[in-house]
Amino acid sequence: MTASRISGKDIATDVRAKVAAEVAGLPFKPCLAVILVGEDPASQVYVRNKVKQTEEAGMVSRHHRLPATATQEEVETLIAGLNADEDVDGILLQLPLPDGLDPDAAIERIDPAKDVDGLTEVSAGRLSLGKPGLRSxxxxxxxxxxxxxxxxxxxxxxxxxxxxxxxxxxxxxxxxxxxxxxxxxxxxxxxxxxxxxxxxxxxxxxxxxxxxxxxxxxxxxxxxxxxxxxxxxxxxxxxxxxxxxxxxxxxxxxxxxxxxxxxxxxxGPMTIACLLVNTLQAACARRGLPVPVIG
Incomplete structure (x- = not known):
C-alpha cells in the first residue's frame, strides 16, 4: 500500500480562493493587524507570508513592528489601541515573543471578537463548550x-x-x-x-x-x-x-x-489559510452579517 499524499498547499490555495470570493462580495475590506516584536528570523518570514496572503485575498493588512527591547506595557498598549480601532477586525500577536515578555498576559489583552488566532481564554472556553467563536x-x-x-x-x-x-x-x-x-x-x-x-x-x-x-x-x-x-x-x-x-x-x-x-x-500552508478564514468571519460577526463557513 502507498498512501495518497494530502496536499496542504493545494487545499490551502482553494481555501484562500474561497475567502477572496467572499471578500469580493463585501461592501468593505476586512482588516488584519499583525504584531511582530523583535527580530526572530522565522517570525519575520511567517509575518511576510501572512501580510502577502492577506492582501492577495483582498483584505487590508496592517503590520506593526516593535523592537526586541519593547516592554510588556508597550506591547499591551499597542494591543489596546488595536482593540479600540473599529477598522481592525483581527489581531494576531506573532509568537514567540522575546525573552522577558509574557505571551499569555499579552494574548489575554486581545479582544476575543478580534482573536483570529483563537488563543484567548474566551476563545478556548467557547470551543470547549461548543459555542460559536474563533478557532485555533x-x-x-x-x-x-x-x-x-x-x-x-x-x-x-x-x-x-x-x-x-x-x-x-x-x-x-x-x-x-x-x-x-x-x-x-x-x-x-x-x-x-x-x-x-x-x-x-x-x-x-x-x-x-x-x-x-x-x-x-x-x-x-x-x-x-x-x-x-x-x-x-x-x-x-x-x-x-x-x-x-x-x-x-x-x-x-x-x-x-x-x-x-x-x-x-x-x-503548514493551512495555518495561514485558516487565519484568513478567521479574519473574514470576525469581520462579518462584528458587523452583524452572516458568518461564512469555509472548509
Missing part, C-alpha cells in the same frame, strides 16, 4: 485536511492526537470531537503509545519530535495528519545542510497509511 488556525486546518481526504462526515472515526498543547493538541481534540469523532489524547506519559496509535483511523502527531511515529504505529489505511515541523541534519545535501521533517517518519508511514500529509507542504 492549525487545528482547524487539520480538520479540513481530514475532511478533504475522507469526506465531510467524520462521524465515528477514532482520532488519536499525540500531544496536549494548548496550541494544537487540546483544540484539535475538541474540534474533531465536534465532528462526532471518538477522540483519544495521547502524550509522553501514555503507556504503549504505538499500540494506542494503531487504533486510530485518523492520527494527528503534534509533539515536535522528528520522525517519532513509525510505520508500524499506523493502522493499515489510516489517515495521518502530521502537525510536526522539525529541522534535522541532512548530510546527503552537503556539509551543514538541513531539511524539514514531520513528527511521522513519512516513508515508513506512507507504506501503511491510506492518506498522509507531507512535511513541508501539509498542515
Amino acid at each position: 488556525c492549525t487545528p482547524s486546518g487539520c480538520v479540513i485536511l481530514a475532511k478533504r481526504a475522507l469526506g465531510d462526515d467524520l462521524s465515528g472515526k477514532h482520532v488519536v492526537v499525540i500531544g496536549r498543547s494548548i496550541l494544537v493538541g487540546k483544540p484539535a481534540a475538541l474540534l474533531f470531537l465536534a465532528e462526532n469523532c471518538t477522540v483519544t489524547i495521547a502524550h509522553s506519559r501514555t503507556k504503549d503509545l504505538p499500540a494506542v496509535c494503531r487504533e486510530a483511523d485518523i492520527l494527528v502527531p503534534a509533539v515536535g519530535r522528528p520522525q517519532m511515529v513509525k510505520g508500524d504505529w499506523i493502522k493499515p489505511g489510516a489517515t495521518v495528519i502530521d502537525v510536526g515541523i522539525n529541522r534535522i541534519d541532512a548530510p546527503e545535501k552537503g556539509e551543514g545542510k538541513t531539511r524539514l521533517v514531520g513528527d511521522a517518519d513519512f516513508d515508513s508511514c506512507a507504506e501503511v497509511a491510506g492518506h498522509i500529509t507531507p512535511v513541508p507542504g501539509g498542515v
Whole structure:
C-alpha cells in the first residue's frame, strides 16, 4: 500500500480562493493587524507570508513592528489601541515573543471578537463548550485536511492526537470531537503509545519530535495528519545542510497509511489559510452579517 499524499498547499490555495470570493462580495475590506516584536528570523518570514496572503485575498493588512527591547506595557498598549480601532477586525500577536515578555498576559489583552488566532481564554472556553467563536488556525486546518481526504462526515472515526498543547493538541481534540469523532489524547506519559496509535483511523502527531511515529504505529489505511515541523541534519545535501521533517517518519508511514500529509507542504500552508478564514468571519460577526463557513 502507498498512501495518497494530502496536499496542504493545494487545499490551502482553494481555501484562500474561497475567502477572496467572499471578500469580493463585501461592501468593505476586512482588516488584519499583525504584531511582530523583535527580530526572530522565522517570525519575520511567517509575518511576510501572512501580510502577502492577506492582501492577495483582498483584505487590508496592517503590520506593526516593535523592537526586541519593547516592554510588556508597550506591547499591551499597542494591543489596546488595536482593540479600540473599529477598522481592525483581527489581531494576531506573532509568537514567540522575546525573552522577558509574557505571551499569555499579552494574548489575554486581545479582544476575543478580534482573536483570529483563537488563543484567548474566551476563545478556548467557547470551543470547549461548543459555542460559536474563533478557532485555533492549525487545528482547524487539520480538520479540513481530514475532511478533504475522507469526506465531510467524520462521524465515528477514532482520532488519536499525540500531544496536549494548548496550541494544537487540546483544540484539535475538541474540534474533531465536534465532528462526532471518538477522540483519544495521547502524550509522553501514555503507556504503549504505538499500540494506542494503531487504533486510530485518523492520527494527528503534534509533539515536535522528528520522525517519532513509525510505520508500524499506523493502522493499515489510516489517515495521518502530521502537525510536526522539525529541522534535522541532512548530510546527503552537503556539509551543514538541513531539511524539514514531520513528527511521522513519512516513508515508513506512507507504506501503511491510506492518506498522509507531507512535511513541508501539509498542515503548514493551512495555518495561514485558516487565519484568513478567521479574519473574514470576525469581520462579518462584528458587523452583524452572516458568518461564512469555509472548509
